[in-house]
Amino acid sequence: MSTVALDAFGADRGYAEVLAGARLAAADGIRIRLFGPPSELAEAGEGIEVCAAEEWITNEDEPVAAVRGRPSASVVLAARDVAEGSSDALVSAGSTGATMTASLFALKRLQGVQRPALAAVLPLPEKQVLLLDCGANVEVRAQHLIQFAYLGSSFVEAVLGVARPRVALLSVGEEQSKGTAEVVEAGQALASASGINFAGNAEGRDLPTGEFDVVVTDGFTGNIALKLLEGTAKVVGGAVRDAARSNPLSLAGGLLMRPALGKLRRQLAPDTTGGAILLGLRGVSVVAHGSSSAEGIANAVRLADRAVRERTVERTGEALERAGATRQGLRRPDGRDTQTR
Amino acid sequence: MSTVALDAFGADRGYAEVLAGARLAAADGIRIRLFGPPSELAEAGEGIEVCAAEEWITNEDEPVAAVRGRPSASVVLAARDVAEGSSDALVSAGSTGATMTASLFALKRLQGVQRPALAAVLPLPEKQVLLLDCGANVEVRAQHLIQFAYLGSSFVEAVLGVARPRVALLSVGEEQSKGTAEVVEAGQALASASGINFAGNAEGRDLPTGEFDVVVTDGFTGNIALKLLEGTAKVVGGAVRDAARSNPLSLAGGLLMRPALGKLRRQLAPDTTGGAILLGLRGVSVVAHGSSSAEGIANAVRLADRAVRERTVERTGEALERAGATRQGLRRPDGRDTQTR
Numbered sequence: 033m034s035t036v037a038l039d040a041f042g043a044d045r046g047y048a049e050v051l052a053g054a055r056l057a058a059a060d061g062i063r064i065r066l067f068g069p070p071s072e073l074a075e076a077g078e079g080i081e082v083c084a085a086e087e088w089i090t091n092e093d094e095p096v097a098a099v100r101g102r103p104s105a106s107v108v109l110a111a112r113d114v115a116e117g118s119s120d121a122l123v124s125a126g127s128t129g130a131t132m133t134a135s136l137f138a139l140k141r142l143q144g145v146q147r148p149a150l151a152a153v154l155p156l157p158e159k160q161v162l163l164l165d166c167g168a169n170v171e172v173r174a175q176h177l178i179q180f181a182y183l184g185s186s187f188v189e190a191v192l193g194v195a196r197p198r199v200a201l202l203s204v205g206e207e208q209s210k211g212t213a214e215v216v217e218a219g220q221a222l223a224s225a226s227g228i229n230f231a232g233n234a235e236g237r238d239l240p241t242g243e244f245d246v247v248v249t250d251g252f253t254g255n256i257a258l259k260l261l262e263g264t265a266k267v268v269g270g271a272v273r274d275a276a277r278s279n280p281l282s283l284a285g286g287l288l289m290r291p292a293l294g295k296l297r298r299q300l301a302p303d304t305t306g307g308a309i310l311l312g313l314r315g316v317s318v319v320a321h322g323s324s325s326a327e328g329i330a331n332a333v334r335l336a337d338r339a340v341r342e343r344t345v346e347r348t349g350e351a352l353e354r355a356g357a358t359r360q361g362l363r364r365p366d367g368r369d370t371q372t373r
Numbered sequence: 374m375s376t377v378a379l380d381a382f383g384a385d386r387g388y389a390e391v392l393a394g395a396r397l398a399a400a401d402g403i404r405i406r407l408f409g410p411p412s413e414l415a416e417a418g419e420g421i422e423v424c425a426a427e428e429w430i431t432n433e434d435e436p437v438a439a440v441r442g443r444p445s446a447s448v449v450l451a452a453r454d455v456a457e458g459s460s461d462a463l464v465s466a467g468s469t470g471a472t473m474t475a476s477l478f479a480l481k482r483l484q485g486v487q488r489p490a491l492a493a494v495l496p497l498p499e500k501q502v503l504l505l506d507c508g509a510n511v512e513v514r515a516q517h518l519i520q521f522a523y524l525g526s527s528f529v530e531a532v533l534g535v536a537r538p539r540v541a542l543l544s545v546g547e548e549q550s551k552g553t554a555e556v557v558e559a560g561q562a563l564a565s566a567s568g569i570n571f572a573g574n575a576e577g578r579d580l581p582t583g584e585f586d587v588v589v590t591d592g593f594t595g596n597i598a599l600k601l602l603e604g605t606a607k608v609v610g611g612a613v614r615d616a617a618r619s620n621p622l623s624l625a626g627g628l629l630m631r632p633a634l635g636k637l638r639r640q641l642a643p644d645t646t647g648g649a650i651l652l653g654l655r656g657v658s659v660v661a662h663g664s665s666s667a668e669g670i671a672n673a674v675r676l677a678d679r680a681v682r683e684r685t686v687e688r689t690g691e692a693l694e695r696a697g698a699t700r701q702g703l704r705r706p707d708g709r710d711t712q713t714r
Contacts, residue, residue, distance in 0.1 A: 092548075157612040167545055170553055204508055204596040207433075212511055212593055236600030240608040252553055253594050255545040257601055259577030264605040267581040268641065271498040272613055275633035282633040288626025292616035300609065 033061040034340040036333050037110035037119035040068025041088035042126020044323045047072040050125065053329025054080050060330075062337045065119050067106040085109050088126065091322075095129030099137060107131055111138035114315050121316035121336035125307075125324045131317065132168055132310060139315035142349050147172065148312035149180045150251065150319065151187060152258055153305040155265065157296055159242030162188050162197075166308050167255035174217035177201065177248055178225070181218075183311040184246035185228050186351035191342045197245035200234035202253060208232060214250070227354055258308075265300040303328030306335035311348065316340050374402045375681040377674050378451035378460035381409025382429035383467020385664045388413040391466065394670020395421050401671075403678045406460050408447040426450050429467065432663075436470030440478060448472055452479035455656050462657035462677035464648075466665050472658065473509055473651055480656035483690050488513065489653035490521045491592065491660065492528060493599055494646040496606065498637055500583030503529050503538075507649050508596035515558035518542065518589055519566070522559075524652040525587035526569050527692035532683045538586035541575035543594060549573060555591070568695055599649075606641040644669030647676035652689065657681050 036057070040050045051073055054064045058079035066073060067085040076082050085106035089098040099108055107126055111134040113119045122139075124131040132150070141148060151164035164184045169176060181199050188197040201219050203211035208219050210233060222230040234244050240261060249257065272293070276286025286293075298304055306328070307320035316339045320332035339345075377398070381391045392414055395405045399420035407414060408426040417423050426447035430439040440449055448467055452475040454460045463480075465472040473491070482489060492505035505525045510517060522540050529538040542560050544552035549560050551574060563571040575585050581602060590598065613634070617627025627634075639645060647669070648661035657680045661673035680686075 156608065157615075170545060202597060204511060204593055236597040236602075237604035237607075239601050240605045249597075252545055253597055256543060256577035256590075256594055256598060260580050260598055260601055261577075261605050263578035264581045264602050265609055266578075267497065268606055268609045271637050271640075272634070274498075275637050276630060278633045281629045285626040285629025285631075289617060289623045289630065290626075292619045292623040293613070296612050296616050299612075 033063065034120040034337045035063040035065060035118070036121050036123055036336050037065045037067060037113040038329075038333060039107045039110050039122075039124035039126050039131070040066050040073060041085070041106040042090070042124065042322070043320070043329070044125075045325070049324070049326050050329055051076060052326035053324065053333065056326055056330035057333035057337075060334065062333055064333065065110075065113060067110040067113075083109065083113070089130035091127045093127065093130065095127065095133040098130060099133040105130075107134045108138075111135050111317070114317075115139055120340040121318065123307075123318045123320060123329075123332050123336050125320035125322055125329060125332070128167065128319050131319050135310055135313055135315070135317035139313040139317065142312055142314055142345070142352065144352060145183070145312040146179060147176045148310050149183055150308045151184055151311050152308040153192070154240065154258070154261060155300050155302055155305050156240055156242065157299045159240070160192050160194070161239065161242055161244065162192070162246045163239070163254055163258055164246070164248060164311065165251040165254050166258045167251045168310065169251040171252070172214060172250040174214045174221065177214060177218035177250070178221050179312070180248045181222055181228060181230065181246065182352055183348060184248060186348040187309070187311055187344060188245050189351070190344050190347040191339055192245075194245050196229045198229055198231045198243070199246040199248065200231050200238070200244040202239070202247050202249035202257070203233040203235065206233050206235065218248075227351070262302045269297055269300060303331060306331030306333075309335060309339060314345060316345060374404065375461040375678045376404040376406060376459070377677050378406045378408060378454040378463050379670075379674060380448045380451050380463075380465035380467050380472070381407050381414060382426070382447045383431070383465060383663070384661070384670070385466075386666070390665070390667050391670055392417060393667035394665065394674065397667055397671035398674035398678075401675065403674055405674065406451075406454060408451040408454070424450065424454070430471035432468045434468065434471065436468065436474040439471060440474040446471075448475045449479075452476050452658070455658075456480055461681040462659065464659045464661060464670075464673045464677050466648075466661035466663055466670060466673070469508065469660050472660050476651055476654055476656070476658035480654040480658065483653055483655055483686070483693065485693060486524070486653040487520060488517045489651050490524055491595075491649045492525055492652050493649040494533070495581065495599070495602060496641050496643050496646050497581055497583065498640045500581070501533050501535070502580065502583055502585065503533070503587045504580070504595055504599055505587070505589060505652065506592040506595045507599045508592045509651065510592040512593070513555060513591040515555045515562065518555060518559035518591070519562050520653070521589045522563055522569060522571065522587070523693050524689060525589060527689040528650070528652055528685060529586050530692070531685050531688040532680055533586075535586050537570045539570055539572045539584070540587040540589065541572050541579070541585040543580070543588050543590035543598070544574040544576065547574050547576060559589075568692070603643045610638055610641060644672060647672030647674075650676065650680060655686060657686060
């Protein structure tokens with residue numbers, strides 16, 4: 033088992049929920065270093081070490097300025113803890129921008145990676161689909177999409193255990209000519225690329241079917257798609273509940289179906305998949321949902337632990353190297369990496 | 374009641390399904406002029422006039438070249454029928470690109486409108502949300518987003534009867550600073566614009582809740598969002614069905630809930646809302662789902678009929694004029710309209 037640096041600040045439900053999540057994960061044997069105010073985290077419990085942090089970065093702060101200007105903010109301390117080797121992975125349910133920035137600054141990018149991407153396993157019944165980028169890069173170029181394809185494919189192979197994952201580009205039609213200029217260019221390059229099982233374009237309707245294992249898009253579209261999928265599942269689930277309450281016969285039916293529907297509800301809950309992982313760094317960093325329950329926090333810690341134990345970072349780096357992905361037009365013509373914004 | 378020019382070609386389920394849909398709509402008193410091969414459309418029935426068309430445009434054809442080069446293709450004839458006043462509106466379940474192009478060429482844009490947008494009422498339980506653009510413009514500038522906001526707001530007010538509809542821009546965060554450069558610029562302009570009830574940014578999760586009446590985005594994101602919402606509802610619906618079959622108690626429960634769940638399934642079916650309408654033209658044009666059932670075709674015809682009877686085109690033009698939307702930076706600085714691609 034690994035050691036996870038967990039940010040106690042910034043979760044919508046407060047310290048108590050993060051602490052409860054830490055206890056659930058610690059009960060699995062994962063060691064936790066919990067960064068937050070000791071006064072709020074007393075008697076944390078076995079396997080949890082409280083590391084004092086009194087400052088934090090909010091959703092309203094501009095991430096880069098805040099991470100630079102507040103070296104003792106909880107997420108900055110936790111990221112440094114990973115960089116210095118005291119922990120193996122970072123987990124935070126606070127500001128996504130701050131977590132990404134602190135991770136990037138402390139953990140650095142993998143060789144040849146221009147833009148780390150936020151990848152999430154979609155909360156779907158009986159399927160595992162990795163969507164990236166879910167919000168790290170609002171605007172991208174074709175070469176970034178190509179690199180996301182390699183990052184996602186490596187992760188799914190290493191952590192989800194899928195051999196030769198089917199990788200698709202999210203677009204507005206199946207034909208390779210459909211989509212923005214960046215999508216069309218990336219599709220042409222991936223169609224003849226080595227070391228990746230590229231399956232063409234996926235449309236919006238293909239995302240929840242599980243036909244593709246990895247779906248690649250820009251961070252604007254991906255963020256909207258992830259939240260829309262979560263929101264739609266919630267609205268439809270609520271409508272099923274309303275339908276059950278619409279008359280006495282339905283109510284009886286709903287009671288009989290409750291165990292089966294409860295299982296489905298858990299599969300569709302955003303908390304189940306444990307949040308999004310930042311791919312392309314020299315370390316493991318997981319962004320948990322801000323609204324995470326204790327179980328959601330625990331699942332984010334478990335995802336980070338699994339990524340460490342499966343040597344995701346090393347295997348992703350090896351896969352990128354093997355595929356020559358760091359050489360296939362993924363650097364600027366002058367050979368320098370571009371700066372991540 | 375109005376007269377609708379209906380394209381008999383291009384629907385996934387063939388002529389018979391389109392004809393069956395035409396009969397359903399004709400039974401409501403809507404007059405149909407059906408453009409297709411007379412041999413396949415014999416004994417069409419009362420209220421349906423078959424207009425001979427033997428050629429058509431497929432999904433594989435490049436729309437602009439095909440519409441220009443095939444003046445006797447069914448969708449081109451049907452669009453011209455509307456332009457010449459023999460019909461009041463166009464409906465096609467064939468190639469979306471061909472339908473949009475034929476409509477644009479024959480019906481022309483409303484004064485001051487640069488880019489017509491494809492708008493769809495989302496298939497949601499108990500809610501009406503209009504999403505645009507759903508695919509007419511893969512890439513847009515800020516001024517196009519602003520104009521889509523006015524087009525959508527006018528349509529929802531005129532046809533759906535919502536007073537002062539709440540209009541939002543789809544983005545990656547609620548804060549006005551979040552999103553692409555185009556979204557941020559459009560948000561700033563709309564925040565101080567007149568004649569529109571602008572409510573800020575909507576996130577993906579807000580789309581299915583009904584919190585906003587009109588959600589504005591580019592055609593790439595909108596197309597993916599619409600299809601993803603339809604796909605997610607279908608997958609979740611299927612999972613509820615599977616849950617009902619997972620054990621005998623659930624099966625009994627599922628039978629008791631069947632009437633209530635059937636109603637929900639109809640609400641979530643893409644066919645229910647009748648397809649997407651092209652806003653910003655001097656005439657009514659509706660793009661039905663390629664996979665439409667007869668009921669889906671009939672609903673698309675009913676949507677076109679309602680748009681004609683509610684004088685959508687005139688009222689949208691008046692609203693744009695009243696709001697000064699055609700003057701608020703919605704033309705190029707040189708005063709010429711930009712070309713729709």
